[in-house]
Amino acid sequence: MSRDLFELVRLAKDEALAAGVVGHEGSRLRVLFSELRRWHSPTEWIVFYRHAGTYYYPLAFEFRSVNNNLLHLVLELGIRDFDVLASFVQDSLQRHERLETVVRALVVEMPSEPPYAVPLRDFSISEALRDLVYL
């Protein structure tokens, strides 16, 4: 999701691609852009920031990733555990998109409070379901 991404996702007037993080090398994300119905990856990584022990969710992903309402699920429906969130997302991907995608968390440890992000109070992510990188 760099400076040219909004042009990439919206290729032409009224034409858009779904975006999902399908891998990473440290903080370098591998992002797959595709029509939603053709988007497929064995793994999708959900990016969270963490600063001073608090998780944050990037607003950019809330509006444009394949699963574009995770923050809504956490804040509105009170899901406080990534394991439950991942189960729900995997179930939804399987039922609606026929995707057998495994959802994991990429936690980015930040030296300062991240911009364009919303704090998630009392949210937890088990070590088994996450990769941890440092900026």
Add this chain to the structure above:
Amino acid sequence: MSPEAVVRDIELRSILALSPLEMAKVILSGADYHPGLWRESPAWEQIRHDERYMKWINFLEMLQLSHKGRRWTKSQWGAAHAHVHRLAYGPKSRGDLQASPSERINASRAAIRRAIRHRFDEARSISLVCVDVETAYESLSPGESYYFMGSVLRFDRDRFRVGYDHVKGTATLDLAVGFDEVSDFVARSFGPRRFSDLFLKAEVVAHVHFSEDDGGRVEAGNFDESAWTRFSFSSPILAAAEREIQSPIRFAQPLAVSDVTRLV
């Protein structure tokens, strides 16, 4: 992989370094029908036409009665939400799913349904939004607000605000960007028809505060006679719970609101 598929390696630092205008473009370029109002679903059609749900014209009447001291309890405000939940998740509904072989998935489905059902009951305050689904707009206007993917976006001459609340004057994200730049990007990205589907004129018109021993207290902005025609009279009033940390798309799965004026 389809011919249209593209893989890019993107350094996370570049996301953190986006300018306000770039961030605005990221949000607007994500425009989609989900999450948001599924206008063609049976439940949504019922909300639009069933008289038990509050519309703009009922809201104006409710406001007048409220100024005269009339109050309604939380269960009266929330009866419509309980009804639409039964439509969406009750027996033989679209959401009445066969059990999954996975216990974990069944548990998460059950937890989500309980959470959806109890959002109204647990709320101490709710925000009411009016969404004009009857009038099609083909381009942005400065000073106007739009329902977009469950969020309320406000476009001013020098600011673009996401998750805007007109009663409190607050936003989840407040970006210092010029209207002309944002408007130009939107015009390049969406044709008039798609724009009218994805950007629905909307405004947070009131909050309702509940207490243990009293009916809901209505807090609204200024509504003089000129406000009456702000929306089509049949535009639905929807709600979201007030929270310490607000979701930018808190109206993505809105709470249905009863037309309490029918109870007078």
